Amino acid sequence: MHLPWLSIVTFLPAAGAGLILLARMFLRGQDAGYDAGVRLLTLIITIATFLISLFAFAMFDPGVQGFQLVENAPWAFGSRYHLGVDSLGMTLILLTTFLTPLCILASWTIDKQVATYMVLFLVLETLMIGVFCAMDLILFYLFFEGGLIPMFILIGVWGGERRVYAAFKFFLYTLLGSILMLVAIVAMINIAGTSSIPELMRYAATRGFDPNVQIWLWLAFFASFAVKLPMWPVHTWLPDAHVEAPTAASVVLAAILLKMGGYGFLRFSLPIFPDASHFFTPMMFALSVIAIVWASLVAFRQLDMKKLIAYSSVAHMGFVTLGIFSGTMQGIQGAIYQMLSHGVISGALFLCVGVIYDRMHTREIAFYGGLVNRMPVYAAVFMLFTLGNVGLPGTSGFPGEILTMVGAFQINAWFVAVAATGVILSAVYALTLYRKITLGVIINAKLGGIADLESREWVQFVPLVVATLAMGLAPHYVLQFTEATARAIATAYSGAAP
Amino acid sequence: MNAPLTDFLASAAHARPELLLTAFALLAILAGAWFRDKSAAPLSGLGVAVLLAAGVVAIMDRPLAPVEIFQGSLVVDGLSVFAKALIAWSSAATLLLGADHFAKTNERRFEFPVMIVLATLGMFVMVSARDLISLYVGVELQSLSAYVLAAWRRDDARSSEAGLKYFVLSAIASGLLLFGSSFVYGFTGSIRFDAIASAIAQGAHGVGLIFGLVLMLCALAFKMSAAPFHMWTPDVYEGAPTPVTAFFAAAPKVAAVALMMRILYEPFAAFSDQWRQVVVALSAISMVWGSIAALLQTNLKRLMAYSSIGNVGFALMGLAAGQGQGPTSALVYLALYLPATIGIFALILAMRREGAAHETVADLAGLGQKRPWMASMFTMLLFSIAGIPPFAGFIGKLLVFRAAVDANLAWLAVVGGIAAVIAAGYYLRLLASIWFSPSQQTLQPASSAIVVTATSAAALTFPVLVLVLGAIQQWAEWAVGRSF
Numbered sequence: 003m004h005l006p007w008l009s010i011v012t013f014l015p016a017a018g019a020g021l022i023l024l025a026r027m028f029l030r031g032q033d034a035g036y037d038a039g040v041r042l043l044t045l046i047i048t049i050a051t052f053l054i055s056l057f058a059f060a061m062f063d064p065g066v067q068g069f070q071l072v073e074n075a076p077w078a079f080g081s082r083y084h085l086g087v088d089s090l091g092m093t094l095i096l097l098t099t100f101l102t103p104l105c106i107l108a109s110w111t112i113d114k115q116v117a118t119y120m121v122l123f124l125v126l127e128t129l130m131i132g133v134f135c136a137m138d139l140i141l142f143y144l145f146f147e148g149g150l151i152p153m154f155i156l157i158g159v160w161g162g163e164r165r166v167y168a169a170f171k172f173f174l175y176t177l178l179g180s181i182l183m184l185v186a187i188v189a190m191i192n193i194a195g196t197s198s199i200p201e202l203m204r205y206a207a208t209r210g211f212d213p214n215v216q217i218w219l220w221l222a223f224f225a226s227f228a229v230k231l232p233m234w235p236v237h238t239w240l241p242d243a244h245v246e247a248p249t250a251a252s253v254v255l256a257a258i259l260l261k262m263g264g265y266g267f268l269r270f271s272l273p274i275f276p277d278a279s280h281f282f283t284p285m286m287f288a289l290s291v292i293a294i295v296w297a298s299l300v301a302f303r304q305l306d307m308k309k310l311i312a313y314s315s316v317a318h319m320g321f322v323t324l325g326i327f328s329g330t331m332q333g334i335q336g337a338i339y340q341m342l343s344h345g346v347i348s349g350a351l352f353l354c355v356g357v358i359y360d361r362m363h364t365r366e367i368a369f370y371g372g373l374v375n376r377m378p379v380y381a382a383v384f385m386l387f388t389l390g391n392v393g394l395p396g397t398s399g400f401p402g403e404i405l406t407m408v409g410a411f412q413i414n415a416w417f418v419a420v421a422a423t424g425v426i427l428s429a430v431y432a433l434t435l436y437r438k439i440t441l442g443v444i445i446n447a448k449l450g451g452i453a454d455l456e457s458r459e460w461v462q463f464v465p466l467v468v469a470t471l472a473m474g475l476a477p478h479y480v481l482q483f484t485e486a487t488a489r490a491i492a493t494a495y496s497g498a499a500p
Numbered sequence: 501m502n503a504p505l506t507d508f509l510a511s512a513a514h515a516r517p518e519l520l521l522t523a524f525a526l527l528a529i530l531a532g533a534w535f536r537d538k539s540a541a542p543l544s545g546l547g548v549a550v551l552l553a554a555g556v557v558a559i560m561d562r563p564l565a566p567v568e569i570f571q572g573s574l575v576v577d578g579l580s581v582f583a584k585a586l587i588a589w590s591s592a593a594t595l596l597l598g599a600d601h602f603a604k605t606n607e608r609r610f611e612f613p614v615m616i617v618l619a620t621l622g623m624f625v626m627v628s629a630r631d632l633i634s635l636y637v638g639v640e641l642q643s644l645s646a647y648v649l650a651a652w653r654r655d656d657a658r659s660s661e662a663g664l665k666y667f668v669l670s671a672i673a674s675g676l677l678l679f680g681s682s683f684v685y686g687f688t689g690s691i692r693f694d695a696i697a698s699a700i701a702q703g704a705h706g707v708g709l710i711f712g713l714v715l716m717l718c719a720l721a722f723k724m725s726a727a728p729f730h731m732w733t734p735d736v737y738e739g740a741p742t743p744v745t746a747f748f749a750a751a752p753k754v755a756a757v758a759l760m761m762r763i764l765y766e767p768f769a770a771f772s773d774q775w776r777q778v779v780v781a782l783s784a785i786s787m788v789w790g791s792i793a794a795l796l797q798t799n800l801k802r803l804m805a806y807s808s809i810g811n812v813g814f815a816l817m818g819l820a821a822g823q824g825q826g827p828t829s830a831l832v833y834l835a836l837y838l839p840a841t842i843g844i845f846a847l848i849l850a851m852r853r854e855g856a857a858h859e860t861v862a863d864l865a866g867l868g869q870k871r872p873w874m875a876s877m878f879t880m881l882l883f884s885i886a887g888i889p890p891f892a893g894f895i896g897k898l899l900v901f902r903a904a905v906d907a908n909l910a911w912l913a914v915v916g917g918i919a920a921v922i923a924a925g926y927y928l929r930l931l932a933s934i935w936f937s938p939s940q941q942t943l944q945p946a947s948s949a950i951v952v953t954a955t956s957a958a959a960l961t962f963p964v965l966v967l968v969l970g971a972i973q974q975w976a977e978w979a980v981g982r983s984f
Contacts, residue, residue: 079895079899118868144890151888159868159935169928169936170928174925178918182914184898185913185917
């Protein structure tokens with residue numbers, strides 16, 4: 003069938019947002035059933051988006067190199083409306099469409115300005131999917147940067163106490179990085195004479211950008227992706243944004259928005275600026291290792307659960323950059339795997355925090371203790387994701403970490419030796435968190451009445467549990483799927499690098 | 501050259517927009533003298549129609565190649581047509597807002613539409629000027645009307661101060677303009693732009709000529725409120741009645757930028773190495789200072805004054821980039837800046853409680869809960885003027901960046917990028933007030949004039965219309981292709 007699958011997947015959520023706005027115009031949001039209707043409608047739209055993305059997935063042939071499901075139509079400003087995916091984009095789109103319905107479920111308890119919330123969430127989904135399938139630099143930038151707007155409002159309106167500060171920090175930090183990337187994008191278009199990403203890749207493979215120019219372009223892209231990922235030392239917006247954001251926004255932030263940084267490195271830095279990537283590899287390794295060790299240590303000292311998970315994200319993203327800039331097949335495969343796994347696990351951990359936050363309205367670790375007595379199912383679920391976060395074999399966290407380290411080991415063993423301590427450190431902070439919250443006896447009297455998972459939360463967690471175990475026990479399906487793309491990136495990189 | 505009468509008649513056929521405005525202004529004065537302020541409402545309505553029509557007529561009469569009229573003192577070409585359409589329509593929008601506003605405040609006076617139309621006529625002459633005399637006449641006609649408009653609220657000390665301040669400082673700028681023009685005339689022996697260009701081509705040069713050019717540029721920078729010639733802007737913008745401020749922030753910028761474009765690319769194209777330094781400096785200082793100074797403002801009109809300074813800086817970046825993509829990008833930038841700024845002023849006008857205007861950032865608090873639609877429009881317009889995709893203003897920034905990088909001014913684009921981030925800081929402050937703060941008392945319902953203006957402005961910034969934006973770029977390219 004020749005339907006524009008990617009456009010449908012991308013713009014279906016936005017169309018749903020338009021539908022909600024239209025309904026609001028006519029109903030004026032007065033009657034009581036309105037909010038419930040909006041929630042249900044949003045859930046249906048996001049599930050439909052997921053199903054359609056599965057169709058697109060079925061259309062996709064992982065054996066073929068290059069971009070598929072391509073749509074290419076004339077547009078304005080010398081750019082084209084050009085969409086397409088390779089297996090990297092496809093997996094990330096699936097991750098997005100898979101997690102968004104769960105986020106909507108997790109947002110069921112939101113009761114302030116429900117329609118606005120849902121509209122923003124749907125628009126955000128459109129923009130996120132767009133990032134992963136845009137094949138034109140300007141279009142990519144449009145989606146990439148546009149995602150800031152809904153996230154800014156989501157954090158600022160529905161966030162915690164210091165939400166305004168966090169929203170500003172998130173927006174301005176990311177904008178500064180992105181605007182430098184915009185200048186670099188403009189420069190690339192001027193040099194190569196095209197804004198199409200596949201053509202730029204071809205240009206890089208055949209003629210190549212001048213290595214001296216590459217350095218500057220690489221740095222500008224780095225400014226954007228390093229903030230987004232985030233890498234040490236430009237990660238400081240992340241703990242603030244995570245802590246203040248509402249649960250579902252934290253999930254999206256950790257699971258998907260951070261992946262845009264890794265996606266950017268894989269899509270642009272390695273294949274289009276191979277020389278500069280090679281030049282900066284030592285720096286990237288150093289920053290990755292610092293992030294892994296330092297963020298793990300910082301995570302251990304946190305008093306706030308969300309902040310702890312935020313720092314653990316910084317550490318896990320360190321493995322991603324370590325793998326990417328090894329430039330080897332294993333490293334890149336591992337980085338992609340780690341991104342997917344982190345998307346599922348960190349999202350799930352934020353949902354776990356959300357469950358008890360909804361009940362007790364605090365994220366302070368010291369408040370909790372002995373939850374296993376009142377919430378056995380919750381304790382089991384939380385255990386699984388904690389182990390996933392640690393990277394225990396059998397969970398999805400393991401293959402990514404081991405592959406990135408195998409990949410990077412071929413380049414520099416010392417860095418990997420230090421990075422490997424991060425695996426142990428992650429066990430230290432994650433298990434300590436788990437012990438403090440769930441094990442022991444209930445000391446805090448306020449926890450006496452806390453209830454276990456309700457059916458909505460069951461629905462929310464089951465897919466994540468399945469995904470974590472499936473990706474842990476049968477990693478080769480995913481690895482086979484991403485193999486062609488990883489190989490293409492690795493060859494593009496090694497082809498140009500000395 | 502034809503006999504004066506034949507030339508006049510032949511020229512008149514190409515000057516229909518100007519003649520339309522002149523006729524309206526003269527008849528409106530007559531009607532006003534007769535019927536007094538009772539005629540304010542019908543004259544305003546008619547004025548809006550005439551301004552809209554003038555823009556349409558200008559586009560309908562667009563020539564295939566530049567046409568010189570009135571013995572070569574004016575020219576009708578792509579640039580002037582494009583600028584006239586923008587000027588006429590933004591003047592019409594501000595006249596609409598103004599008539600509505602003054603009806604509410606019981607300050608209805610029939611001179612308002614007359615002054616707006618005369619100022620617009622002045623701007624039409626500016627963008628068509630082909631010699632130094634018509635240049636000066638156009639600038640002065642616009643400025644004189646603007647002084648009166650700034651001091652519109654006669655009983656209000658701040659408004660009178662705004663008018664006086666504007667007059668005194670602007671008169672100095674006009675003096676500089678004349679002084680500079682006299683140098684240019686003295687060193688090239690002509691007031692006509694083409695003659696100046698050929699004199700330069702034949703070797704006319706010297707410090708005096710550069711001196712004259714720089715003085716003229718300074719004067720125009722003052723008129724478009726580019727830093728460091730912006731000192732008057734915040735005070736005048738704050739003191740003048742809000743619809744008048746909206747008018748100042750919109751059309752005159754287009755006129756001044758278009759005029760500067762013509763001077764730089766037509767008579768002084770050969771001096772591009774010299775003037776580029778000046779324009780680059782104006783651009784960089786405006787962008788940076790416009791962003792930084794706005795961070796501290798609490799009054800929305802003052803804040804918008806600095807915002808307009810920063811935006812002029814971006815348009816000047818396009819001019820500095822030179823003949824390649826520069827003029828097109830500056831025109832597109834302005835075309836996208838206009839609806840955003842007029843829309844924001846329309847919404848500022850809507851911020852009235854119990855008959856009194858509330859114009860500080862704190863007054864926006866809680867708009868997101870009380871008036872979600874108005875808040876959404878504000879959001880779209882602010883993100884657009886901040887240049888955040890996917891809103892239209894981003895395209896303007898993209899094009900001027902592209903022009904700058906193309907002209908080896910990548911550093912200026914980086915400066916602009918950083919300025920844009922700082923500017924985003926204060927736009928976000930407004931948005932934070934709108935969405936994140938607890939709500940205050942409800943505002944009065946907005947009048948239909950405001951709703952129409954703000955909605956259409958917000959619609960123009962909306963990304964769905966991205967195809968329209970492509971058309972704007974094509975028109976701008978057409979306009980630049982039919983000029984110089």
